[in-house]
Amino acid sequence: xxxxxxxxxxxRSGDKGNTSNIAVFAYxxxxxxxxxxxxxxxxFKAFHRAxxxxxxxxxxxxxxxxxxxxxxxxxxxGVSRSLSLDNYGKALSAAILGFTLDVxxxxxxxxxxxxxx
Amino acid sequence: MSENKLLRxxxxxxxxGDRVEPAALNAERGDLDYLCFETMAEATVSAAQxxxxxxxxxxxxxxxxxxxxxxVLPACMRRGTRIVSNQGWINPQGAAxxxxxxxxxLGIKGVKVAAVGGSLITDxxxxxxxxxxxxxxxxxxxxxxxxSAEAYMGAEPIVQALREGxxxxxxxxxxxxxxxxxxxxxxxxxxxxxxxxxxxxSGIGHLMECGAQVTGGYFADPGLKDVPDPWNFAFPIAxxxxxxxxxxxKVAGTGGAITAQTVKEQMLYEVHDPAxxxxxxVVVDFTRARIEPLGPDxxxxxxxxxxxxxxxxxVSMGCTEGxxxxxxFFYAGPGALRRAQLAKKILEERFKIVKLDAEEVRIDFLGxxxxxxxxxxxxxxxxxxxxxxxxARTRTREEAVKVGREVDGMAVSGxxxxxxxxxxxxxxxxxxxxxxxxxxxxxxxxxxxxxxx
Numbered sequence: 001x002x003x004x005x006x007x008x009x010x011x012r013s014g015d016k017g018n019t020s021n022i023a024v025f026a027y028x029x030x031x032x033x034x035x036x037x038x039x040x041x042x043x044f045k046a047f048h049r050a051x052x053x054x055x056x057x058x059x060x061x062x063x064x065x066x067x068x069x070x071x072x073x074x075x076x077x078g079v080s081r082s083l084s085l086d087n088y089g090k091a092l093s094a095a096i097l098g099f100t101l102d103v104x105x106x107x108x109x110x111x112x113x114x115x116x117x
Numbered sequence: 118m119s120e121n122k123l124l125r126x127x128x129x130x131x132x133x134g135d136r137v138e139p140a141a142l143n144a145e146r147g148d149l150d151y152l153c154f155e156t157m158a159e160a161t162v163s164a165a166q167x168x169x170x171x172x173x174x175x176x177x178x179x180x181x182x183x184x185x186x187x188x189v190l191p192a193c194m195r196r197g198t199r200i201v202s203n204q205g206w207i208n209p210q211g212a213a214x215x216x217x218x219x220x221x222x223l224g225i226k227g228v229k230v231a232a233v234g235g236s237l238i239t240d241x242x243x244x245x246x247x248x249x250x251x252x253x254x255x256x257x258x259x260x261x262x263x264x265s266a267e268a269y270m271g272a273e274p275i276v277q278a279l280r281e282g283x284x285x286x287x288x289x290x291x292x293x294x295x296x297x298x299x300x301x302x303x304x305x306x307x308x309x310x311x312x313x314x315x316x317x318x319s320g321i322g323h324l325m326e327c328g329a330q331v332t333g334g335y336f337a338d339p340g341l342k343d344v345p346d347p348w349n350f351a352f353p354i355a356x357x358x359x360x361x362x363x364x365x366x367k368v369a370g371t372g373g374a375i376t377a378q379t380v381k382e383q384m385l386y387e388v389h390d391p392a393x394x395x396x397x398x399v400v401v402d403f404t405r406a407r408i409e410p411l412g413p414d415x416x417x418x419x420x421x422x423x424x425x426x427x428x429x430x431x432v433s434m435g436c437t438e439g440x441x442x443x444x445x446f447f448y449a450g451p452g453a454l455r456r457a458q459l460a461k462k463i464l465e466e467r468f469k470i471v472k473l474d475a476e477e478v479r480i481d482f483l484g485x486x487x488x489x490x491x492x493x494x495x496x497x498x499x500x501x502x503x504x505x506x507x508x509a510r511t512r513t514r515e516e517a518v519k520v521g522r523e524v525d526g527m528a529v530s531g532x533x534x535x536x537x538x539x540x541x542x543x544x545x546x547x548x549x550x551x552x553x554x555x556x557x558x559x560x561x562x563x564x565x566x567x568x569x570x
Contacts, residue, residue, distance in 0.1 A: 010341070010378060012385070052492075078251075080435075083477055092492075
């Protein structure tokens with residue numbers, strides 16, 4: 001089955017100059033291998049299209065069941081000179097929540113669904 | 118402090134604009150040994166330098182110093198809670214003198230306040246720091262535009278001030294985690310070269326430095342990650358032991374939540390390599406940390422550690438880089454996006470006619486693509502309302518002014534159904550670009566001045 005990243009993981013972005021780091025945390029340890037396998041640095045960069053102009057590095061933190069993406073050239077030239085309304089990129093970590101993954105059907109019970117308001 | 122004692126350190130601010138009431142709550146009800154304030158962003162020092170040049174009455178320290186100190190000084194001084202704060206910005210001595218005045222106003226006498234300076238190295242940065250980290254160019258290329266350069270100092274000068282009896286320590290630029298590490302080093306007698314404990318303490322400082330970001334702030338995502346009473350967040354409290362393990366908690370009865378998830382998110386916030394998070398004091402390793410919920414709003418973190426510190430200190434260099442002009446106007450209802458697209462085309466043509474000389478121009482549709490920019494999915498649904506938001510970066514203020522003037526023209530010379538603000542506000546601002554470099558740590562010497570109420 002297909003699932004959106006927001007069903008598997010939560011994210012937070014932080015800024016340093018023109019670099020944004022976006023950390024992705026599996027809700028369940030059993031889902032972490034799916035993230036590692038499918039959410040590669042290349043796919044992460046491609047998903048953001050021209051919004052990331054530089055290299056994307058991916059670090060793994062097994063103890064946190066987390067992947068940390070370091071996206072160079074993601075903040076419009078840097079927090080201070082960016083023309084973006086969100087110049088710190090604090091809303092940027094929401095974009096990747098729309099990334100689509102393949103999830104084995106038997107793991108469906110581990111997925112989260114956004115509860116109705 | 119005995120081996121078994123737990124040191125209680127509270128957060129008082131995570132940035133300049135942060136709320137004051139959670140600091141007062143921590144001071145009153147946090148049963149704290151220390152209350153630490155972090156109020157500086159990367160461009161804070163340069164912005165303060167620019168303001169000080171223009172406005173001789175600007176004292177050069179946190180503009181909310183009075184608010185914050187008035188809110189916490191009575192409880193802190195009554196309870197014996199010491200304060201560590203980077204509210205000194207470009208004038209820590211001035212901040213310390215002001216705190217002494219506030220103490221006297223409150224009738225609190227005999228309190229020793231330390232001002233830690235020495236981080237400003239504007240006059241010698243081009244000799245000490247040869248290369249710009251971001252682009253590999255020589256720092257000499259910044260010679261004509263440099264406003265300010267400051268090194269990120271570590272915890273040691275704060276430890277010295279505490280050892281010499283300061284109850285309040287106010288600093289210029291110090292790395293954020295160092296503000297929290299310093300009390301641990303002083304109280305537990307940690308060796309500055311004991312990289313395992315210093316790594317643990319700096320890791321704890323990193324969890325604390327963003328205040329509510331570990332107690333449920335910057336976290337809620339309704340339906341997926343719900344947070345109770347998010348209008349009433351507390352700032353965190355760290356209960357630290359002599360080995361560098363910590364339990365994070367907050368004052369009872371407040372909103373927000375401390376969970377394994379909030380702690381994990383903050384652990385990697387603004388971190389690049391989780392095994393090598395460089396601070397002036399140590400290189401922190403987060404990859405062996407264990408996060409263990411103990412109960413409601415109590416999370417224990419063990420296994421934080423570190424590696425020996427680097428021989429250099431990071432330097433931030435702020436430079437004048439021109440101006441940004443920006444404004445926005447609005448559409449709603451059927452056809453809103455088409456009208457916004459025509460308005461964008463009109464502005465692009467107008468900028469040619471008035472010969473706007475800009476380094477970069479950006480015209481976004483707020484409601485569709487202004488926040489995620491090029492990362493917006495091509496099939497995103499059409500919004501009911503759209504703001505056309507235009508911004509340009511220019512070398513002169515005269516050019517930046519053109520942005521707002523052309524948006525003014527959209528009122529009667531634009532598209533049908535255009536909503537617009539009356540242009541009372543200043544629609545230009547100065548750009549201070551921030552660059553980084555490294556200096557040998559021996560070239561930066563802290564100096565400490567003492568004042569007594």
